[in-house]
Amino acid sequence: MGAWTLDDIPWHSFDRGRLDPELVRIVKAASLVEHNGGAYAHHLCLIFADDPEFQETARRWGEEETQHGVALARWAALADPDFDFAAAFARFREGFRVNFDCDRSRRGSRSGEMVARCVVEIGTSSYYSALRDAAEEPVLREICRRIAADELRHYRLFYQNLDRYLARERLGRWGRLRVALGRVAESEDDELAYAYYAANAADLPYDRRRYSRAYARRAFALYRPQHVERGVAMLLKAIGLTPNGRLGLLLSRLAWHVMQARASRLAKTAA
Numbered sequence: 100m101g102a103w104t105l106d107d108i109p110w111h112s113f114d115r116g117r118l119d120p121e122l123v124r125i126v127k128a129a130s131l132v133e134h135n136g137g138a139y140a141h142h143l144c145l146i147f148a149d150d151p152e153f154q155e156t157a158r159r160w161g162e163e164e165t166q167h168g169v170a171l172a173r174w175a176a177l178a179d180p181d182f183d184f185a186a187a188f189a190r191f192r193e194g195f196r197v198n199f200d201c202d203r204s205r206r207g208s209r210s211g212e213m214v215a216r217c218v219v220e221i222g223t224s225s226y227y228s229a230l231r232d233a234a235e236e237p238v239l240r241e242i243c244r245r246i247a248a249d250e251l252r253h254y255r256l257f258y259q260n261l262d263r264y265l266a267r268e269r270l271g272r273w274g275r276l277r278v279a280l281g282r283v284a285e286s287e288d289d290e291l292a293y294a295y296y297a298a299n300a301a302d303l304p305y306d307r308r309r310y311s312r313a314y315a316r317r318a319f320a321l322y323r324p325q326h327v328e329r330g331v332a333m334l335l336k337a338i339g340l341t342p343n344g345r346l347g348l349l350l351s352r353l354a355w356h357v358m359q360a361r362a363s364r365l366a367k368t369a370a
């Protein structure tokens with residue numbers, strides 16, 4: 100298990116007066132995605148079948164991701180007593196299916212798999228840091244603070260294993276960049292949109308474009324330049340480039356600009 104448990108969360112400090120209903124909706128969606136972490140840990144154990152040490156790490160990681168889901172779901176149920184996590188999670192699993200029983204990495208190599216895992220942890224550590232800084236409700240802030248710290252630790256963990264595999268496999272900077280960009284592009288795929296739908300709009304038919312926007316509109320609004328800057332530095336490090344040099348500064352400004360433009364476009368949609 101991780102470094103904390105649900106008993107470490109000060110649930111009694113929950114303050115309904117500081118709730119932001121927009122955040123409640125994205126927290127519900129996040130609880131479903133996080134809770135699915137165990138399924139990906141199973142997939143990692145198949146890919147790394149001959150690496151028992153990493154398998155152990157992956158199992159522990161999966162448990163921590165699941166705990167993130169449990170903590171977020173418990174908070175969401177406090178915020179909205181009508182939230183039925185079990186039913187929402189069942190809908191999510193039913194509608195968003197990925198073959199986790201496969202023993203080959205979609206990234207083409209084990210190092211590539213580690214790069215993709217780093218990208219996901221960069222995304223989650225930035226996201227929960229941004230959510231922590233945007234939230235006013237104290238229990239949500241505390242949950243996000245703990246989750247963001249875990250996600251950063253997960254990044255370091257996959258990065259260490261990336262280093263280990265790079266000593267055996269040849270995956271240069273271009274190869275790593277290709278995997279990283281591919282994984283970043285996948286963040287636009289169905290997972291988050293479907294989680295948002297399954298958690299918030301079960302009575303309506305699924306409309307990918309609509310729910311993808313509904314989720315992104317709320318998520319993009321949370322970020323501040325420091326979250327983007329840190330994420331870009333972590334990404335550069337994972338692909339083997341200097342994280343804090345001029346390139347990092349340039350890219351984080353560019354990324355911030357692109358995100359701002361996207362956030363303001365999305366803000367005009369009422370999804």
Ligand SMILES: [Fe+2]
Nearest residue numbers: 133164167223
């Ligand atoms: Fe997580």
Ligand SMILES: [Fe+2]
Nearest residue numbers: 220223250253
């Ligand atoms: Fe994580």
